[in-house]
Amino acid sequence: MQLEKTALPEVLMIRPKVFGDDRGFFLERWNREAWREAGLELDFVQLNHSSSVRGTVRGLHFQEPRAQGKLVFALKGTLLDIAVDVRRGSPTFGRHVAVELDAAERNQLWIPPGFAHGFATLSDETEIIYAVTGSVYAPDCDRAIRWDDPAIGIDWPVREPILSAKDRAAPLLKDAPALPGYPA
Ligand SMILES: Cc1cn([C@H]2C[C@H](O)[C@@H](COP(=O)(O)OP(=O)(O)O[C@H]3O[C@@H](C)C(=O)[C@@H](O)[C@H]3O)O2)c(=O)[nH]c1=O
Numbered sequence: 001m002q003l004e005k006t007a008l009p010e011v012l013m014i015r016p017k018v019f020g021d022d023r024g025f026f027l028e029r030w031n032r033e034a035w036r037e038a039g040l041e042l043d044f045v046q047l048n049h050s051s052s053v054r055g056t057v058r059g060l061h062f063q064e065p066r067a068q069g070k071l072v073f074a075l076k077g078t079l080l081d082i083a084v085d086v087r088r089g090s091p092t093f094g095r096h097v098a099v100e101l102d103a104a105e106r107n108q109l110w111i112p113p114g115f116a117h118g119f120a121t122l123s124d125e126t127e128i129i130y131a132v133t134g135s136v137y138a139p140d141c142d143r144a145i146r147w148d149d150p151a152i153g154i155d156w157p158v159r160e161p162i163l164s165a166k167d168r169a170a171p172l173l174k175d176a177p178a179l180p181g182y183p184a
Helices: 032-037
Strands: 002-005 010-013 018-021 023-029 043-051 057-063 070-078 078-085 096-102 108-113 113-119 125-133 142-144
Touching: 043 070, 057 078, 070 078, 070 096, 070 113, 078 108, 078 125, 096 108
Parallel strands: none
Antiparallel strands: 002 010, 010 108, 018 023, 043 125, 057 113, 057 142, 070 108, 070 125, 078 096, 078 113
């Protein structure tokens, strides 16, 4: 397993070691002890699976309070996965990373609590799995900010995406009523 820092150092790209043989392949998506030794201690509370057609954008989402961390990978197809630092007072507040996650490449992204998450699908049918730390789904704490907020400036691969009603109505980051704080 390889852990790589991205442009936002708390957001990590993880490349599991893949064991291939005549039957197919095997890999560990997560190993509590090995990851702890590598400096990433995670305690999952929920496992999510969604499928989206090409040209979909979901996001940008986070929970506040009851923040969640997310370990994301593609089960089918390819997506552009996005993490945005939404912690007020953080030196990287409002900055984002965008990485391609691909089912064939089997790479995965760790997005810690305090970051908004979103993605655009790049294949006809894209399935993602993400394991969640921190809190289970808490609808009262569910927050969204605008996918195309110019202050964040994500270079999305789609101009007129398929969006949920919630995501179409989401506020800009500057108008978001509840954002997490950055621990001093
Ligand atoms: C997120 C979530 C949704 N739901 C339900 C609520 C709703 O009826 C239906 C669809 O919910 P949403 O429209 O919020 O689904 P979606 O837009 O896919 O929301 C997800 O987006 C990605 C980017 C994330 O990072 C996730 O944390 C989550 O916010 O599923 C749950 O039961 N549990 C959950 O954990």
